[in-house]
Amino acid sequence: MAENKTQPTAIKPAEYVEAVEHPVRREDARTLLALMERITGWKPQMWGPAIIGFGTYHYKYESGREGDFMRTGFSPRKANMVVYIMPGYSDYSAHLARLGKHKLGKSCLYINKLADVDMAVLEEIIRAGLDDMAKKYPL
Template identity: 65%
Template sequence: MAQNKIQNKTQVTPVSVDDFIASVDHPTRRADAQALNALFREITGWVPRMWGPSIIGYGQYHYIYDSGREGDFLATGFSPRKTNLSVYIMPGYADFSDILARLGKHKIGKSCLYINKLADVDLGVLAELIRAGLKDLEAKWPVTPG
């Protein structure tokens, strides 16, 4: 029963998304973050919020696992990390290999996509992937604007 009380390490913070993006040191990574922010805003229609110190999230969902653990997490988003752009768009419930095959240069993790720079990928395909990831997530958990 104590498992239910465990808080996610990544929580919403009051930090301004625009201030965070402006603080990104690398000029290409900063420009890519601005472009991703515009893309995610256009696709979701949601105002982003900072999750933890470095993740820009759009929307959120509440989950309850079979174990009884529950919490809230961002529905989709990204982080302009020093080594790459981490894009959180694949909740792991569906196979997006057909879309990923058309994306361009990337690597995938358990629930995120790693892109060195936006110039390496097709932004139209990335938009398709973001939409597909949200649709997949919404089929399992109700998603709200935040």
């Protein structure tokens, strides 16, 4: 049985955020840390060396792979801010059309800086992702 390579660590999320070199990315990470904690009601947890996650769920695929992972989170990378919405953005086109400047991956929303997006819409997207997760993986 293969497990998720990205596991919780003992790194303190607030300390990680304060160590982000780029000043705009650091300030945006502070904002997202507070926003996601408020939205989720969960304390942040580092996943691997660079992802700040909120909540957990257990998954099990037909292949036999299973593990635990965060319900939502973000990572202040050098190139951009990555917001993780599980299980992905496939049904969020109406929200994304109103968000502002961004790029997409399967479960990743790439944002250069928070000033490029509508924060109310970003909050809607995070909440919608959590609602989708609660349906697929009840708490």
